[in-house]
Amino acid sequence: MAEQKRAQSERLEALATLAAGFACLALASGAAEVLAAGVLCGLGHGFVFPILSALAVTRARVSERGVAIAILTALPDAGALVGAPALGWIIEARGFAAMFAAAAALTVAGALVFAAWDRRAAPHARRDRGRAG
Numbered sequence: 001m002a003e004q005k006r007a008q009s010e011r012l013e014a015l016a017t018l019a020a021g022f023a024c025l026a027l028a029s030g031a032a033e034v035l036a037a038g039v040l041c042g043l044g045h046g047f048v049f050p051i052l053s054a055l056a057v058t059r060a061r062v063s064e065r066g067v068a069i070a071i072l073t074a075l076p077d078a079g080a081l082v083g084a085p086a087l088g089w090i091i092e093a094r095g096f097a098a099m100f101a102a103a104a105a106l107t108v109a110g111a112l113v114f115a116a117w118d119r120r121a122a123p124h125a126r127r128d129r130g131r132a133g
Contacts, residue, residue, distance in 0.1 A: 007051070007054075007055075008115070008118060010047070010051060011048070011051050011052070011055070011111075011114070011118075012111055012115060013047075014043075014044050014047035014048045014051060015044065015048060015107060015108075015110070015111035015114075016044075016108075016111065017040050017043050017044035017047070018040070018041055018044025018045055018048060018107050019044070019104045019107040019108045019111070020040050020044070020104075021037045021038070021039075021040030021041030021042075021043075021044055022037070022041065022100050022101070022103040022104035022107060023100070023101065023104040024036055024037035024040055025037040025041075025096075025097075025100040026097045026098070026099075026100035026101040026104060027097070052072060053069070053072060056068040056069055056071075056072045057069065087099050087102065087103065090102050
């Protein structure tokens, strides 16, 4: 239980770091701010992806792990397919700062939705983890 709380905290911290990087880009006025944003975004993403990969493996039933990893690795492509035009529209309408602010807000919203879902899904995942199908 304590390990699960720590993992949940690490996921939220990584997502918060990523959101902070986007917010930094929204407010950046020089090279130092862009560099700081790059470090924050890199750290956030660098931790989020392996944490979510581990979550997909440990939460999925043994018979469904391949599907879980396939979905996880397909999500960035789906996000690019939908997100690129949407964020491009924001850039065109409001500029780059607004787009990075929107990315930060979406990251925070996603983290909150994930935290709420995870709180409900975790007990079922522990119970079902060893089931073959």
